[in-house]
Amino acid sequence: MGAGGAGLRCALELSQHNYSVAVLSKLFPVRSHTGAAQGGVGAALGNEEPDSPEWHFFDTVKGSDYLGDQDAIEIMCEDAVEAILELEHFGLPFSRTPDGKIAQRPFGGHTKNFGEAPVKRACYAADRTGHMILHTLFEQCVKNEVRFFNEFYVLDLIMDGDICQGVVAYDLATGDIHVFQAKATMLATGGHGRAFSVTSNAHTYTGDGMAICFRRGIPMEDMEFVQFHPTGMRKLGILISEAARGEGGILRNREDIENIGSGKDGFMGAIAPTVKDLAPRDVIARAMYNEIVEGRGIEGSGDTGSDYLYLDLVHLGAEIVNERLPDISHFARTYLAVEPIKEPIPVQPTTHYAMGGIPTDIEGRVLWDAKNKVVPGLYAAGEVACVSVHGANRLGTNSLLDIVVFGRRGGKDMVRYLGEAEFGRIKGEPDEFLRGEIDRLQNGGGTEKVVDLRPEMQNVMMVNSGVFRSKDSLTKARDTILELRQRYQKVGVQDKSAYFNTELVEAIELGFLLDSAWMIAESALHRTESRGAHSREDYPERDDEKWLKHTFIHYEADGKVKFAYKPVTITKFQPKPRVY
Amino acid sequence: MQVTVEIFRYDPDTDKSRFDTFVKEVDPKDRVLDVMMAIKDEDDGTIAFRKSCAHGVCGSDAMEINGLNRLACQVLVQDLKSKRIRIQPIRGMKVLRDLVVDMEPFFAGLESVKPFLIPKEPAPAAERYQSIADRAIFDDTTKCIMCGSCTTSCPSFWTNGAYVGPAAFVKAHRFIFDSRDGGNEFRLGILDDKDGLWRCHSIFNCTDACPREIHITKAIGDLKRYTVVHR
Ligand SMILES: Cc1cc2nc3c(=O)[nH]c(=O)nc-3n(C[C@H](O)[C@H](O)[C@H](O)COP(=O)(O)OP(=O)(O)OC[C@H]3O[C@@H](n4cnc5c(N)ncnc54)[C@H](O)[C@@H]3O)c2cc1C
Ligand code: FES
Numbered sequence: 141m142g143a144g145g146a147g148l149r150c151a152l153e154l155s156q157h158n159y160s161v162a163v164l165s166k167l168f169p170v171r172s173h174t175g176a177a178q179g180g181v182g183a184a185l186g187n188e189e190p191d192s193p194e195w196h197f198f199d200t201v202k203g204s205d206y207l208g209d210q211d212a213i214e215i216m217c218e219d220a221v222e223a224i225l226e227l228e229h230f231g232l233p234f235s236r237t238p239d240g241k242i243a244q245r246p247f248g249g250h251t252k253n254f255g256e257a258p259v260k261r262a263c264y265a266a267d268r269t270g271h272m273i274l275h276t277l278f279e280q281c282v283k284n285e286v287r288f289f290n291e292f293y294v295l296d297l298i299m300d301g302d303i304c305q306g307v308v309a310y311d312l313a314t315g316d317i318h319v320f321q322a323k324a325t326m327l328a329t330g331g332h333g334r335a336f337s338v339t340s341n342a343h344t345y346t347g348d349g350m351a352i353c354f355r356r357g358i359p360m361e362d363m364e365f366v367q368f369h370p371t372g373m374r375k376l377g378i379l380i381s382e383a384a385r386g387e388g389g390i391l392r393n394r395e396d397i398e399n400i401g402s403g404k405d406g407f408m409g410a411i412a413p414t415v416k417d418l419a420p421r422d423v424i425a426r427a428m429y430n431e432i433v434e435g436r437g438i439e440g441s442g443d444t445g446s447d448y449l450y451l452d453l454v455h456l457g458a459e460i461v462n463e464r465l466p467d468i469s470h471f472a473r474t475y476l477a478v479e480p481i482k483e484p485i486p487v488q489p490t491t492h493y494a495m496g497g498i499p500t501d502i503e504g505r506v507l508w509d510a511k512n513k514v515v516p517g518l519y520a521a522g523e524v525a526c527v528s529v530h531g532a533n534r535l536g537t538n539s540l541l542d543i544v545v546f547g548r549r550g551g552k553d554m555v556r557y558l559g560e561a562e563f564g565r566i567k568g569e570p571d572e573f574l575r576g577e578i579d580r581l582q583n584g585g586g587t588e589k590v591v592d593l594r595p596e597m598q599n600v601m602m603v604n605s606g607v608f609r610s611k612d613s614l615t616k617a618r619d620t621i622l623e624l625r626q627r628y629q630k631v632g633v634q635d636k637s638a639y640f641n642t643e644l645v646e647a648i649e650l651g652f653l654l655d656s657a658w659m660i661a662e663s664a665l666h667r668t669e670s671r672g673a674h675s676r677e678d679y680p681e682r683d684d685e686k687w688l689k690h691t692f693i694h695y696e697a698d699g700k701v702k703f704a705y706k707p708v709t710i711t712k713f714q715p716k717p718r719v720y
Numbered sequence: 721m722q723v724t725v726e727i728f729r730y731d732p733d734t735d736k737s738r739f740d741t742f743v744k745e746v747d748p749k750d751r752v753l754d755v756m757m758a759i760k761d762e763d764d765g766t767i768a769f770r771k772s773c774a775h776g777v778c779g780s781d782a783m784e785i786n787g788l789n790r791l792a793c794q795v796l797v798q799d800l801k802s803k804r805i806r807i808q809p810i811r812g813m814k815v816l817r818d819l820v821v822d823m824e825p826f827f828a829g830l831e832s833v834k835p836f837l838i839p840k841e842p843a844p845a846a847e848r849y850q851s852i853a854d855r856a857i858f859d860d861t862t863k864c865i866m867c868g869s870c871t872t873s874c875p876s877f878w879t880n881g882a883y884v885g886p887a888a889f890v891k892a893h894r895f896i897f898d899s900r901d902g903g904n905e906f907r908l909g910i911l912d913d914k915d916g917l918w919r920c921h922s923i924f925n926c927t928d929a930c931p932r933e934i935h936i937t938k939a940i941g942d943l944k945r946y947t948v949v950h951r
Contacts, residue, residue, distance in 0.1 A: 168823065170866050171778040228847040231837025231900065233855065233862050240849030265862070271777065272862065279836035290824075313816060342772040378775045471775060474794060475751075591761035634765040639732045640817040643765040 141294045141307060141349065143169035145270070145543035146522025146550075147328035148277035150504075153551025155284035159558060162320060164292040164309055166344060166645075169278045173330055173342045174543065177270020178468060179383030180247060180262025181227075181544070182537035183220035187241040188260040193217040195252060196261060198713055200538060203249040203420050204531025205672035205682065206715040207362070207690070207708055212502050212527045214711065216538075219545045224263050227544065232276040234265050235464075245464075246386045249420035249535040255720070258418050262537040267383055267467045273540060292318070293645060294329070294348065295577075297356050297518070298570040302508065304518035305564050308571045310578070312645065315638030317571045317578075323561045324517050324554040327353070327498060327506075328547065331523040332656035334649075336491035336606070337598035340372055340379035346649035347656035349524040353498050354655055358506060358515065359692040359704065361526040363656075364663035364674045365495035367534055368607050370424040372490020374448045376475055379492070380468050380485060382536040384453060385417045387464055391428070392450040392484060393436040400484050401454035407431055412720040419720045422533040422673045425489040429607050438486065445603070450484035457481070489607055494656075495534055495673065496663070497526040499692065499706075504550025510692040510706035517561065519554060521546040528690065531708075532672020581647050586632025590647050593624050593631070597650075597657055605661050610677040618661040622699050625654050659693050662701050667691060684715050721748055723797060725755060727767060728808040730815045737815075739806075740764065748798035752785055752805065756792060769819040776931055779867030783819050784808040789869040789929040810872035812881065826868050829884055833892040833910055838903025854899040861894040861939050863932040870926035870936055876919045883919045884910065886926035886936050893939040896946060904950065912947045920944075 141147065143165035154161045165172070184191040196217040201208055228234060228242060235243040244260040252259040265272040281288075291312040298305040298319065306322040329349030333341025350360055370391070371380040385391075390406040392399060399406070405416060411427050412419035419427075429444050431437060437447030453461055458481045461469050465480075472478045472485050498520040499507040506518040522543040529542055580586070600620040604613035628651055635643040669683035670676050692704040723746055730737040742759050753771055760767050769792070770780040776794035783792055785807055786800055797805070813821035841848075864887065871877050871885035892911060895901045911917050917940060926936040 167772055167778070167780070168827070168866075171772050171780050173773065173778075175865070176773050176775075176777050225845075225847050229839070229843040231839075231895075231898070233858070233894075233898065234847075236850055236852050236855050238852060240851050242847050266859075268777075268863070271865070275862075282831055283834075283836040342778065343774060344772045376775075467777070474796070475749075475775070637731075637733065637766065637817070640768040640820045642768050642770075643760070 141326065142172070142328035142330065142522070143167070143288065144172035144328060144330055144522060145174040145273050145277060145540065146547040147326065148274070148281055149544050149547030150326045150328060150521060150551040150554070151286050152277060152280050152284060153548055154554060155281065155286050157555045159555070162287050162289055164289045164294055164307065164320065166291060166293045168290050169288060170274060172274055173345060174540070175271045175274040176342065177273070177540055178267040178379065178381035179386065180245060180264035180269050180537045181224060181273065181540035182247065182250065182261050182535070183224040183263055183541065184217065184261060185221060185224065185242060185244060185263065187237055188244045189252070191252065191259055191261055193220065195254060195259065196220065196250070198254050199250050200529065200535055201713045202255070202718060203533055203535040205533055205718055206688065207528065207531030207671060209528050209709040210711040210713065211709045212529050215502055216529050216541060216545050220541055223541070223544045223548065227273065227276060230276050230280050232265065232272050234263055245383060246418055247536045248382050248385065248418045250537070251415065255414070258415055262383070262386065264383065267381055267465050270540060273544070293648070295352065295574050295648065296570070297352055298566060299356055300564055300567060303516045303564065305566055308574050310574070312640055315641060317574055319566070319570050321563070321566055323563055324519065324557050326504070326519040326521065326550055326554065327524055328520070328522045329524045331494035332653060333491050333494070335597065335601050335653045335657040335660065337595065337602040338372060338377040338488070339491035340369060340377055341491065346653050348649065348652045349520065350497055351652035351655035353506070354659065354695055357695065359499060359509065359694045360496060360659050361499035361690050361692055362496035362528060362663070363659040363693055364667050364691065365532050365672060366491060366660060367421055367493035367495060367673050368425040368489040369421055369492035370428055370489055371451050371487040373471065373476060374486035374488055377490040378471055378475060379490065380451060380472070380487060384451060384465055384468060387460055388456050389451055389453045390417050391424070392452050393431045394438050394440055395436055397450070400450065400452050403455035406452070415720045420533055420535060423720060425607050426675060428489055448486045448488045451487045452484045453480045454482060454484065491602070493534055493539060494523055495526070495530045495532065497524050500525045500527055502527060502549065503553035504546055505553065510690070510704040517557070519550045521550045532674060577648070578644065581631060581633050581644060582636055584632060586630045588627045588630040588632070590631060590650050593627060594650055597621065597624055597654060601657050601660070605664055608675050608677050609664055611665065614661055614665040618658070618665055621654060621658045621661055625658065628654055663691050663693050666703055688715060721746060722803065723755070724804050725759060726804070726806045727759070727818070729767070729818050732817050746797055748796065750797050751793050752795045752797065752807070753781055753792040755797060755805070756807070768817045777865060779865035782810050782867040782869045782872070784810055789873045791867060791869070791931045794931050810868055812872050812878045823868065826871065826887070830866065830888050830891055832884065833888045834903060834906050835891040835895065837895060837898065837901055838906065840900060840902030848900050850899055858894050858897040860934050861890045863934055864890045864894070865932060867931060869929040869931060873925040873929040875923060875925065876921065880915070880919065882915045884916050886920070886940065889917065889940050889943055890934060890936055893943055896943065908947060908950060911943060912951065917944050917947060
């Protein structure tokens with residue numbers, strides 16, 4: 141399920157072993173959100189300057205605020221080098237160094253020698269790295285004749301007791317419902333950014349995979365951790381990649397406007413003296429909110445919803461901006477009418493990435509509980525999954541890495557599993573639930589509308605479950621979401637057609653998003669500490685004694701959840717205060 | 721500002737088509753996609769169109785807007801310099817419903833040019849080296865997002881659906897001029913054919929239509945020259 145980087149990498153692995161693979165995707169593969177990724181993919185190749193997987197490992201652990209599982213992180217950083225070389229062998233057109241190797245650039249939180257100074261670790265292809273990864277993997281799947289079912293929406297799992305036997309999918313073109321029986325199923329459906337009003341994520345980023353599992357009794361891990369990226373284009377949320385700061389871009393407040401184009405330090409210079417504007421995203425997003433609240437936003441209004449800051453690329457010059465950051469300069473010109481060579485870009489934090497998701501082990505196998513009981517036949521990888529390599533805060537470039545490393549590992553373990561598993565017999569009517577749901581939405585006479593519920597959800601999440609949170613704000617978010625979930629039961633759609641019924645699909649996606657929003661708010665309310673991207677105003681400190689553990693949220697009954705905990709795997713790096 | 725939006729409708733159940741007209745109050749900085757979503761949300765939920773990224777990188781929403789192929793998410797209302805916005809499906813493809821066309825034949829056409837690296841040499845232990853200059857030769861054509869804007873703006877394609885079309889040439893260019901690739905014997909036959917390169921009469925519609933600003937007609941010229949030399 142899913143034809144982004146993770147899904148395609150997995151399918152490719154299976155096709156190399158001559159298994160019959162079906163890739164179901166609600167979008168044509170090349171429309172997947174991996175294609176939007178800009179800046180780079182992390183691997184300690186050491187092409188530009190000395191680097192080591194161990195430094196990458198350390199940075200990722202520290203970036204995760206020590207919540208990432210160190211066995212998984214170590215594997216990811218070690219596998220990284222091979223995974224990136226393999227992409228090059230598949231034909232990925234990386235940008236090059238003068239001696240013809242894969243080019244690398246600095247990125248937030250990536251350092252040399254355990255935090256000494258920024259290091260060039262992000263392998264890139266201009267500012268379209270994700271686009272190139274997506275297309276290259278798709279090309280290889282075409283070469284291996286992988287079978288695609290495009291615009292098939294997976295809406296349910298088929299479970300026989302504990303075992304997954306495949307999925308139920310809705311064919312957008314015809315309105316038909318199909319049952320896909322499979323020995324092994326991989327969910328690679330991406331994140332849930334559309335639960336928030338300002339986001340860098342696509343309209344289709346609706347957390348489908350997470351909700352589908354949650355409804356079937358599978359818990360979700362660390363859902364409170366949602367990344368807010370510092371530099372979204374003002375109001376629109378469209379991303380300006382961290383690569384812009386990797387190339388030397390500087391954030392500026394209203395007191396700093398005269399320094400535009402000078403290359404002098406901005407406000408981050410004082411907050412993170414070693415890495416400055418290349419501090420991890422959680423650190424910068426919080427700093428930006430503080431600047432705005434204290435009246436140093438560009439407008440000076442103090443309103444974190446509407447005020448903004450500047451991203452200054454002016455001192456970089458036309459050549460760097462046009463050659464290394466062509467797409468994002470184009471976005472600034474198209475959507476903001478800003479010429480980044482001459483003027484600063486107005487930015488504000490934007491909802492970007494789901495650190496939490498479907499719990500898996502390091503082979504991509506989905507877990508039934510915090511005690512590592514595996515769901516036979518079910519795998520997950522990519523943004524939908526939580527291994528956990530990102531812990532409380534993901535470093536830039538580590539998601540593109542995650543999708544290729546764990547897409548591949550998951551694929552390999554599926555090959556192993558396929559050798560021993562039996563095709564079961566599907567019992568009952570696996571499509572019954574889905575048919576009922578579609579019938580209710582189309583013919584139930586519901587009077588509530590998606591267009592009313594969706595913005596309410598997105599706004600309440602943005603304001604109350606955003607960069608800063610508290611018991612009061614999160615209680616409000618949770619209660620509003622529960623109320624919206626009640627109202628969702630009365631949603632009706634106008635469109636009764638069987639063909640390309642996008643209104644129906646949006647209604648189903650809203651249902652999924654309401655599940656994610658609920659899990660995020662409940663989990664955030666539950667975790668009474670601040671760690672990584674989860675900043676509680678009422679609990680401003682990290683509390684390792686009580687909270688150095690993963691949360692697993694389980695569905696109990698409507699409006700009711702329960703929590704379980706899993707210890708963090710710590711192998712090499714003991715938790716320390718996180719200073720940059 | 722107020723705009724009048726005319727949207728092409730096709731109902732597969734009745735096999736009938738028409739234009740529906742909506743008058744909307746919009747911000748000149750709205751994307752056409754925003755306006756269409758507002759219409760869908762507020763006026764008529766049954767309008768079908770594709771969308772995803774909303775900032776011109778996924779290629780979902782190519783459509784004909786005021787006579788030109790554009791991504792709806794990449795055109796602002798103010799760019800159109802008109803109070804009337806007329807939206808139709810991209811041409812030459814089978815319309816499935818409203819603005820949704822059948823893209824499967826388009827993707828199949830792309831596949832015909834073997835759009836994947838056919839390595840010249842087996843992979844070394846490290847990466848294959850490529851100079852900055854060699855990488856630059858095909859940079860432009862790596863930008864393609866397969867939205868179909870180019871192919872469906874081409875009069876040669878409208879008159880002959882068998883024509884391989886500009887998008888496939890862009891893809892072919894991306895590999896033929898990649899110093900790591902050695903698979904041209906498999907590609908040249910498809911290009912050097914009556915339904916291949918020679919149907920291109922340099923009308924430049926494709927270049928105008930490309931939302932990624934790829935110099936498509938130039939890429940096709942490169943391919944024509946290459947084909948003649950390497951026949
Ligand atoms: C603007 C932007 C820039 C980024 N830049 C970087 C970067 O520079 N470096 C980095 O490391 N990370 C970056 N990221 C993050 C990274 O791109 C994503 O986390 C990653 O690509 C997710 O890949 P994926 O394979 O998990 O999912 P996706 O690529 O999103 O694929 C999801 C797939 O699932 C399918 N799908 C979803 N739901 C269903 C369903 N119900 N039924 C069937 N199919 C379904 C979709 O069709 C799609 O094919 C960026 C993200 C954004 C938004
Ligand atoms: S919606 Fe992705 S290109 Fe327009």
